[in-house]
Amino acid sequence: MGKEILVLTGSPRRRGNSDQLADAFIRGAVESGHRAHKFEAAYKNISGCRGCNMCWSSGTDPCVVKDDFYELAPLLESCEVSVFVSPVYFWGFTAQLKAAWDRFYAYGKPEGKKRFALKESALLLTLGDTEDATWRHAAGTYRDIAEYLGWKDRGIIAAKGVNNKMDIQRHEALGQAEALGRSL
Numbered sequence: 001m002g003k004e005i006l007v008l009t010g011s012p013r014r015r016g017n018s019d020q021l022a023d024a025f026i027r028g029a030v031e032s033g034h035r036a037h038k039f040e041a042a043y044k045n046i047s048g049c050r051g052c053n054m055c056w057s058s059g060t061d062p063c064v065v066k067d068d069f070y071e072l073a074p075l076l077e078s079c080e081v082s083v084f085v086s087p088v089y090f091w092g093f094t095a096q097l098k099a100a101w102d103r104f105y106a107y108g109k110p111e112g113k114k115r116f117a118l119k120e121s122a123l124l125l126t127l128g129d130t131e132d133a134t135w136r137h138a139a140g141t142y143r144d145i146a147e148y149l150g151w152k153d154r155g156i157i158a159a160k161g162v163n164n165k166m167d168i169q170r171h172e173a174l175g176q177a178e179a180l181g182r183s184l
């Protein structure tokens with residue numbers, strides 16, 4: 001049976017490099033009978049975590065801040081796999097993805113009261129630079145989050161040397177992302 005997959009993107013650039021990478025992944029996943037739910041954090045209203053810790057005492061609401069995280073939360077509770085997609089911004093993730101990610105706090109054990117369906121994850125990155133050193137922090141952050149939240153890492157793909165929107169079109173990362181989608 002196919003898996004339900006959350007594809008959480010962070011770029012504010014429409015049809016940019018990371019969006020095309022996300023779509024390549026989705027193509028592969030759909031070909032293999034999976035169902036992908038693309039959630040574009042940059043086009044949603046998701047504010048940063050306020051650190052009030054109310055999500056640790058309430059077992060019902062995922063957050064006291066009633067914004068578009070309420071559209072994302074049901075996907076965290078129904079999808080088995082999550083794929084995070086972001087351009088590298090200053091050696092890290094976009095603020096839009098980070099804001100959504102911080103709100104996962106309600107799901108972190110042992111204090112968080114909410115429970116994920118998520119069991120596996122992957123990371124797709126795009127970056128202008130061609131050095132591996134440039135994406136190592138983003139990869140390290142992702143790996144630590146996956147380990148902390150108990151997800152099995154299914155892989156990281158980095159499309160290096162892409163800046164303009166069309167740069168990714170002949171990049172080998174597109175095929176790698178499609179193959180990753182197919183392999184799940």
Ligand SMILES: Cc1cc2nc3c(=O)[nH]c(=O)nc-3n(C[C@H](O)[C@H](O)[C@H](O)COP(=O)(O)O)c2cc1C
Pocket residue numbers: 011012013015016017018019086087088089090091092126127128129130134162163164165
């Ligand atoms: C604010 C900002 C910060 C960036 N920081 C980096 C960086 O630290 N290293 C890098 O290699 N590229 C950096 N880039 C380039 C993007 O990662 C690159 O253009 C990427 O392909 C954009 O993906 P997108 O088209 O999906 O938005 C930055 C771009 C912006 C707009």
